[in-house]
Amino acid sequence: MGSSGTTESTTDVLIIGAGPAGLMMATWMAKCGIKTRIIDKRGSKIFNGQADGLQCRTLEILDSLGFGTRAWQESNHMLEICLWNPDEQGTIHRSDRIPDTIPGISRFQQVVLHQGRIERWFLDCMAETSGLHVERGVLLTKLSIDESAVEDPDAHPITVHVRHLTEEEATPKQTSTSTNGQAVQDGLFRSNMSADDTAELIKVAELNKKANTEEIIHAKYVLGADGAHSWTRGQIGLKLEGESTDYIWGVLDIVPITNFPDIRMRCAIHSASNGSVMVIPRENKLVRLYIQLTTTEKTAAEGGSKADRSKIDPDVILQSAQRIMAPYTLTYRKLDWWTAYQIGQRVGTQFSAHERVFLAGDAVHTHSPKAGQGMNISMQDSFNLGWKVASVLKGISSRAILKTYQSERRKIAQDLIEFDHKFSRLFSGRPAKDVMDEAGISMEGFKEAFVKGNMFASGIAVDYGASTIVAKPSDPADEGDGTDVAISNPKLRVISNQALAPSIEVGKRIPSVKILSQADARPWHLQERLSSNGTWRVLVFAGDITQSQQKQRIERIGTAFSNPESFLTRYTGEKFGSVIEVLAIHSAPRHSVTIFDFPEVFRHFDPVDGYDYEKIFVDDVSYHEGHGEIYKTFGIVPEGCIVILRPDQYVSYVGSSDDVDAVDKFFSGFMLPAAGRAVVKQVNGH
DSSP: OOSTTEEEEEEEEEEEOOSHHHHHHHHHHHHHTOOEEEEESSOSOOOSSSOOEEOHHHHHHHHHHTOHHHHHHHSEEOOEEEEEEEOTTSOEEEEEEEESSOTTSOSSOOEEOOHHHHHHHHHHHHHHHHOOOEEESEEEEEEEEOGGGTTOTTOOOEEEEEEEOOHHHHSOOOEEEOTTSOEEEEOGGGSTTSOOOHHHHHHHHHHOGGGOEEEEEEEEEEEEOOOTTOHHHHHTTOOEEEEEEEEEEEEEEEEEEEOOTTTTSEEEEEOSSSOEEEEEEOSTTOEEEEEEOTTOOEEEETTEEEEOGGGOOHHHHHHHHHHHHTTSOEEEEEEEEEEEEEEEEEEESOSEETTTEEEOGGGTEEOOSTTSOHHHHHHHHHHHHHHHHHHHHTTSBOGGGGHHHHHHHHHHHHHHHHHHHHHHHHHHSOBOSSTTOTTSBOHHHHHHHHHHHHHHHHSTTOOOOSBTTBOOSSOGGGSTTSOOOOOSSGGGOOOOOGGGSTTSOTTSBOOOOEEEETTTOOEEEGGGGOOSSSOEEEEEEEEOTTSHHHHHHHHHHHHHHHSTTSHHHHHHTTOTTTSEEEEEEEOSOGGGOOGGGSOGGGSOEETTTEEOOSSEEEOOEETTTEEOOHHHHHTOOTTOEEEEEOTTSBEEEEEOTTOHHHHHHHHHTTBOOGGGOOOOOOOOOO
16 A cells, blocks of 8 residues: 555556547456456546547458458448649539449458547456456556566566546536537647646646556556547657648538538549638548638747637638538538647657657657548557557567567558658648649649558558568668567578569558358458467468378478477467467369368367367358359469467468478577466456
8 A cells, every 4th residue: 555545556567548549558457358447537438529530451450350240330431532722713523433442452441430439348348358447537646667677577677657537527618509509528638729627627626636546556567548628648748849830721520511512422622712622421420620720810829839729719710611622612510520630740769668668659650530531540559559458468479579569650650650740731831823832732642642541541551660570681770660570590590582462461450352161161251360469379381282292281281380399389378379379271173172181280180179170261152142252362372371360360471381490490589488477467447
């Protein structure tokens, strides 16, 4: 116990902030059985508005966590983008249509849905998996790190002081009045045009006797996912670098009354001289409008020009939209939410302190929301980090893999800032009047950037550099953000042979192609068999095992994997398949073989449950869903290959079926022997 009225507790992981990034991390911890707490200074109220776009890769991730179907069914699907530009007389007209999601890059397309629903799925998954719940109305007042203990795996080197708030204190002031006299929620308390209110909350809590309960939490790891004003970032002395622009944008979530014909399409509208609008059709007849406020007064402040937000309200934003969309009319009777923000791009100088306190999401990078990246990139940050922290806590991996979080995600953030810098300026600029108008934005150039940006925005283009856990031939020092993530023992470094499967690109997520279960002929998307549960996968593409040479190869692999000295035995121990799972995908005609033509390592036998029928798949035609042709799609050579996938479905290694030693060396570069592994209590709560 601490001083009078103060309690003390320990936890393996403390997550600060219960937005999408924090909830993604908490879900990983729940899935992996890590003792975790997640706290948020806000109350339990789910706010309207906020982020809404879910990109392809994000939907794949949600599906791997078990609730992608809910997202797909509830959301509004965006299939087409309409580009509206001024004609020679300056009147806006539809100048082009393009697909919203590049066809064929994923089994999902971009969708939109209220952030509160997305957060609900995470909350449900956490509760169902491990009983983990968000502790709300918890205000952090102090954080310190014992630097002498950061390399001790048993230590709790982070000390966090918290104060529990009343519900009234934890609810931000966010009520405004619409043009129709209707009380409407606004999002200004989250906007970068508002100051952080943590200091104010601390003062209020000190004056409120009811909230005067304090706690000291000792944690092994902390994630700060507490937004652009991040308290955690300030406590560990990290900064964001970048710039603000003079571009001010307003956001309205409305049920529109309009004669604009494409209001149910995603639209990019450039007017001749009044700015731009982006139209995002939402669920339940809602439409989100991002509206450039070209007439808003600005005042000088830190970081560039700032709008006087007292001059911004829904009327001002609507009037700006009406000018841009003329001669079409636009009004509304129902306003669901509104906010305003200033475009700026910033990225953190570091993403962690001692690989013990990490930052994710808006806490470590900020940008404009029109590319639909904020929530997606934030969730993908902690999706990248979560399994790594869990793996270290469970004694599966060394702490060296934690450095790859900054190397991989800071590089993505830097790429995002560069993309957003170009995209937001193209979107906010005035259209060129003719080819001689150098000050204006070329609409052809805008379309070209828009199309290129779609691949980046989808999340499919993420390509992690060489590191301890990505076996690329390149030098790790030349990739990532410059963090040293090279393997400590050069003798254990392995290098992929990309030519064996050109479309299974090392460093990228594995694409999803249909395969059939050998045992029961059921078709599956490959990604459906790669659930996010902390498990590494070794995919053995066995080729046509009715051919004697391929049959001999698979037998040699089975013998090597089953050896008592193999990586499977050393690193999985008795938990066969829970640390590393071995899957076979062959190309022989399904009717010509059975699971018993494969070594037992692919059909593990349990005395109670019998054989495992879910590890052997075939590249063959389905009765009802056609032929996935995975070998052809991936360009896999006839002799097959071995592919190693990380727990987040990214490709770590592609190598020869004859080089089983390389697989052993790869895992030996960062995994710890199962024999000395600590037992992690799979408990959540205090």
